[in-house]
Each structure stands twice: as C-alpha cells, then as structure tokens.
Amino acid sequence: MVTRVRLCVDLGPAKPRWEAWCALHGVTAADGVRQLVYGVLAQDEPSDTVPEREPHSLSPDGHRERLEIRLTQEELEAARQQALAGGxxxxxxxVAVIRAQLAHEPQLGEREMQLLADSNQHLATIVTLLGRVVVHGAARDGAHLLEGTRAVIDAHLRAVMQVLRANLDRWSR
Structure with a gap:
C-alpha cells in the first residue's frame, strides 16, 4: 500500500486571509503550509539529535535530475546578466548558486579560474626565485632576491584572497 505524501486542508473562510498572507510573504499557499508544518515539527526535535550535513558530503558528481523553475522575465534577465558577468x-x-548555498564552498566561473591559473603561474615564479635564493644564499644580492620573492608571494596571496572573497560574496547574497 502506498502512503500519500500530500495533505488536503479545507480552510473555509480563512482561505482568503491565508492567500493574502502568502502573497505578502511571497510564497505559494502550499509552500506556506509546508513551512508551517516543518517549523512546528522542528520545535519538537531535540537540538542534539538533528543531524548536521557535512558540507563536503555533497558531491556534484553522479546522476543529475532535471528541475523546472519558473522565473519572471525580469528575474530571468537579471539571472542572465549575473551569469554573464561571472562567465x-x-x-x-x-546550479552554482545552489551548490554554493548547500556546500558553503566557492563556485568559480571562467574569470576566476583564469585568475587562479595566473596565480599558479606566479607560484612557478616563486619556486624559481626560491631556487635562486638557495643557490645564491651566501651572495650579497641574496637579500634582494628574498625581497623580490616576498613581493611575488604577497601579490599571489592577495590575488587568491580576492578571487575567493569575490566568489563567497557573490554566492552568499
């Protein structure tokens, strides 16, 4: 026997007030009821038994399900502009917005990936400079090489932090 997962409630004269409340809060009548039910059920659960999902347990690999969403023309255009700006x-x-919210990890676009690739190129320069420091460690210009290496490392760290901060800011709005 299959158990139904739907609930049908006759609201009687309260229905217009319920629909007005839902419209005011920007939810459908079904979503409003769903939120109320989950809210009441969550109050009865002891806080120490609520399993917290590890952010890293969500894998973007594997089978994908199709989801249909309906946006207004203005929402779709705004989403297109945001997407285009992110490459x-x-x-x-x-998908990146959803994954960023679920996994709490940055979702990099083409621009960010290019910036990180450039940053990796800087890392290669750092390795080369450090090799020179080791070879010329006792030389008089060793201090100059160390200062140049430090400047490259600082630039690299700033670049990576800007990319990651931009991604986290973008997806946490």
Missing part, C-alpha cells in the same frame, strides 16, 4: 550560462549559474 557562466544561466543554467550553470543557477
């Missing part, structure tokens, strides 16, 4: 198409951008 993504709108579908990839929406």
């Amino acid at each position: 993504l198409n709108v579908n990839r951008w929406i």
